[in-house]
Amino acid sequence: MTTGNGHEGLQEIEKGQFVHYGFYKIDPSWRALPPERRAAHREEFARTIERFAPEVTVRSYTTTGIRADADFLLWTVAPSPAHIQRLGTAIFSTPLAPYLRPAYAYLAMTKRSIYVRNHRHEGQDGMRLKVNPAGAKYLFVYPFVKTRAWYQLSLEERQRMMDEHIRIGHKYPTVKLNTTYSFGLDDQEFVVAFETDEPSDFVDLVMELRHAESSMYTLRDTPIFTCIAMPLREVLDSLGGVPAHAAVP
Numbered sequence: 001m002t003t004g005n006g007h008e009g010l011q012e013i014e015k016g017q018f019v020h021y022g023f024y025k026i027d028p029s030w031r032a033l034p035p036e037r038r039a040a041h042r043e044e045f046a047r048t049i050e051r052f053a054p055e056v057t058v059r060s061y062t063t064t065g066i067r068a069d070a071d072f073l074l075w076t077v078a079p080s081p082a083h084i085q086r087l088g089t090a091i092f093s094t095p096l097a098p099y100l101r102p103a104y105a106y107l108a109m110t111k112r113s114i115y116v117r118n119h120r121h122e123g124q125d126g127m128r129l130k131v132n133p134a135g136a137k138y139l140f141v142y143p144f145v146k147t148r149a150w151y152q153l154s155l156e157e158r159q160r161m162m163d164e165h166i167r168i169g170h171k172y173p174t175v176k177l178n179t180t181y182s183f184g185l186d187d188q189e190f191v192v193a194f195e196t197d198e199p200s201d202f203v204d205l206v207m208e209l210r211h212a213e214s215s216m217y218t219l220r221d222t223p224i225f226t227c228i229a230m231p232l233r234e235v236l237d238s239l240g241g242v243p244a245h246a247a248v249p
């Protein structure tokens with residue numbers, strides 16, 4: 001069988017998943033609605049998301065009180081962009097929609113990295129085609145763009161710098177990386193999402209990566225979002241209208 005790209009004998013190419021990071025902001029006027037209306041809005045929104053399972057996987061995070069421009073994140077994994085679009089249509093058909101504003105949206109997909117050939121280990125980010133969240137409490141998300149000069153370097157030169165980059169990452173086993181690719185799909189080239197239960201470890205990792213040679217070829221890696229994992233109904237509660245928890249677990 002000829003695939004048309006010069007590779008003979010490939011019967012089937014394993015496909016990646018499409019990943020969407022949707023950040024939303026609630027209009028302050030929503031918090032002035034009667035409690036029973038807010039409760040009905042939250043419940044209908046949650047049920048709408050749940051109706052898309054198991055075809056679409058959605059993980060929810062709050063950014064309320066952390067970011068001024070976004071209140072929560074829906075991390076969506078789906079077999080196609082069309083599935084993500086249908087979910088978006090359903091979200092904006094709920095009673096909460098008039099009070100909901102999309103703050104940021106990033107589309108990407110999973111691919112295997114060309115740089116992990118010297119760093120093979122079980123479950124590593126670069127070899128996965130399926131998103132496999134660790135279930136950590138914190139998620140750090142940002143879009144990422146390399147300079148054009150990076151792509152003019154030889155593969156050997158890029159590999160040398162990425163070897164250093166990967167070695168630094170391995171020093172922080174409590175931080176799990178999820179890399180997705182946006183080439184041709186969205187404005188950025190990558191979206192990276194780091195999971196950890198120890199935010200201080202992520203701070204140390206990023207500080208050390210700033211000293212890596214490959215960082216000289218970073219064009220953009222902002223905005224950066226600190227997100228806290230919560231079940232969807234708790235995320236919706238965090239928007240307002242229910243008593244705040246007295247203590248942090």
